[in-house]
Amino acid sequence: MAAFNSPFSVHLHTNYVPYDVEKMQISELLIAPQRKAHTLGAEIGQLKSRIAEVKARRDALDVMITEQTSLLAPWRRIPDKILSAIFIYCLPAQHYTPMTIHDAPLRLTFVCQRWRRVAFNTPYLWATLHIVCVSTWERAAVVFFLRVQSHLNAIVQWINRSGSCPLSISTSDCVRPFFIYLHALRQFSNRWLNxxxxxxxxRALLSLASLSHDDVPMLETMNLRFPSSVDERTSSQWRMQGGLFxxxxxxxxxxxxRPVALDVMALDWSGLTTLILCDASTAVQSPMTPSEAVAILSQCKNLLNLTMSIFDHPPTGPFQLPAHANLQYSLPHLQNLSINDNYFFTSTLFSSIHAPSLTGVAYSTQFWPSRIRRSPLVALLARNGRTVRSLIMDPSFLSHAEFVDCCRLSPFLARLHFLQSSIPMPNERRNGLQGPINQIIMNVVFQLLTPADQGKCHWPYLQYLQKSRSFCGPYLDEKPVFDLIQKRxxxxxxxxxxxxxxxxxxxxCFVTRNIRSLLQEYAEDGLHLQLEDYIDNNFLLEDFESEEAEAYDGMFSPREGIHSLHRKLPFPF
Known part of the structure; x- marks a missing residue:
């Protein structure tokens, strides 16, 4: 509806140009409407101010209603015991609790007074602790010890809140002497669980050696990283006491x-379920000998997981059949076996192992394929391969026939991980071969795992395949990868x-085909591909972060704490 009548309305929305007289008439005609519009604008401003005032009153009322209604929230009526149980589920799942306000339980204490009280009155929240030792670089000794003392006071206060709960404690590598922290932790040794x-x-070694078995009555899991060399005094102390073991x-x-020989450690071998013994061949103390390996196999009847490195350096005279050649070692409960093989007769030892429950095997060696030495991995699978579902190995240390034997002896394998050894390829292995030796080997291996036209293939139940980045860069062509995935x-x-x-x-290094688009249809069907390009290190297809992948990864991380052994397969190499 028009606000007022005008004789000039017929000229609206046209290109009509008024005369000078008409311009004066239009100006006089608009005086009254302009005054009216100004009056209406002032009225609108008053109404807006009124609306803003009403909105402010409503918002204030809403805030009060929300605050009062929150008093009726069900979670406020949760009893302290249930709230305490909920807090326990807030603890980190992958590692022991760090002393940081970004993680529970400290983070819970900053929410409200009640939560703070409940958290402090929940001993189990404070029963796990990861200690990051104070760094000392670029710091004066006085400043360092003041910081350490403050840190130790906080650690003791933390542990005191745990009441009588069993303790799970892990520490980071210490730049300065570890015994300073150990001295504070020893007073709680009667509650050490993990x-x-x-x-x-x-000095920490001597302190640990002085512990008796009565000092650690609750200890169930123990992960110790000793120095690479131990003096005679410390070794003697462990021989005389060593009650920690x-x-x-x-x-x-x-x-x-380990600081001493296995027989000196006096472990209750029959009670162990997981044993990880990793020694370097260059360590001052004696690494694990074949006889010690035999002792473990003959005494640890209840093992579920076993990891060890076997050395025989220097070799004890000419190669002769070892004394354990005709013995049989039954490990009825063994599920995961990880071996770093540096012993010429390991195949004989493996031939004597009977492990009917074996499902996971990780194998590393320093011996190249030889006509005078049977592959220990083949020897192990020959007797126990039908139950094996997971295998980690370096195919470079197997001949073509030995790799085929591994496929034949473990027909139900589902998980395969190629992990390259750090030992360089000798020149004699390069004779007659063109290009990078590892690339040639891996291409052949992938071709062996690729089904034939009739559908037959090695390891027909294989569903998880991983080839880790090597120490010298990834050595794998894309064609064998594409053929294997497509044909399987x-x-x-x-x-x-x-x-x-x-x-x-x-x-x-050189990717010539767009395998992303070629394999996309399988990714859409549920296949999770993680193909890493050497040039830009970008994943060509989506990352896979499922629980199955985490379980398959299976690498033991000291940072995560010893309890990770319950979830993962401990492979040290």
Whole structure:
């Protein structure tokens, strides 16, 4: 509806140009409407001010209503005991609790007064602790010890809140002497349940050696990283006492660079369920000998997980058949076996192992394929291969026939991880071969695992495949990768072979085909591909972060704490 009548309305929305007289008439005609518009604008301003005032009153009322309604929230009526149980589930799942306000339980204490009180009155929240030792670089000694003392006071206060709960404690590597922290922790040794000590120095070794089995009555899991060399005084102390190894409840033991021989440790071998013994061949103290390995196999009847490095350096005279050649070692409960092989007769030892429950094997060696030495991996699988579902190895240390034997002897393998050894390829292995030796070997291996036209292939139940980045860069062409994935996925539709679920490989330097688009249809069907390009280190296909992938990764991380052994397969190499 028009606000007022005007004789000039007929000229609206046209190109009509008024005369001078008409301009004066239009100006006079607009005086009254302009006054009216000004009046209406003032009225609108008043109404807006009124609306703003009403909105402010409503918002204030809403705030009050919300605050009062929050008093009726169900979570406010949760009893302290239930709230305490909820807090426990807030603890980190992958590692012991660090002393930081960004993680529970400290973070919970900053929410409200009630939460703070409940958190402090929940001892289990404070029963796990990861200690990051104070760094000393670029700091004066006085400043360092003042910081350490403050840190120790906080640690003791933290542990005191745990009441009588069993303690799970891990430490980072210490730059300065570890014994300063150990001295504070020893007063709680009667409550040690799981311990993981890194960066142990000589004085800390003596302190640990002085512990008796009565000092650690609750100890179940132990992960100790000793120094690479131990003086005679310390070794003697461990021989005389060493009660830390004699705990009645000790079940999981992980030792790096053990300070004394195994017979001196006097462990209750029959009670162990997980044993990890990792020694360097260059360590001053004696590494694990074949006879010690035999002792473990003959005494640890209840082992579930075993990791050890076997050395025979220097070799004890000419190669002769060892004394354990005709013995049989039954490990009925063993599920995961990880061996670093540096012993010429390991195949004889493996031939004597009977492990009917063995499902996971990790194998590393320094011996190249030879006509005078049977591959220990083949010897192990010959007797126990039908139950093996997971295998980690370096195919460079197997001949073509030995690799085929591994496939034949473990027909139900589902998880395969190619992990390259750090030992360089000798020149004699390069004779007659063109290009990078590792690339040639891996291409051949992938071709062996690729189904034939009839659908037959090695390891027909293989679903998880990983080829880790090597120490010298990824050595793998994209064509063998593409052929293996395509033919296994297509073959699964026409035969009883299982389709691949997860593939992670590192490609070579020169990528000439867009395998992303070629394999996309399988990714859409559920295949998780993680193909890493060497040039830009970008993943060509989506990352795979499922629980299955984490379980398959299986690498033991000291940072995560010894309890990670319950979830993962402990492979040290």
């Amino acid at each position: 311990i993981q000590f890194n960066g142990i120095d000589q 004699r705990g009645n409840k000790l079940r999981i033991v992980s030792i790096y660079h 996925m297509e073959g699964a539709k026409k035969s009883s072979n299982l389709p691949l679920k997860w593939v992670k490989v590192s490609l070579g």
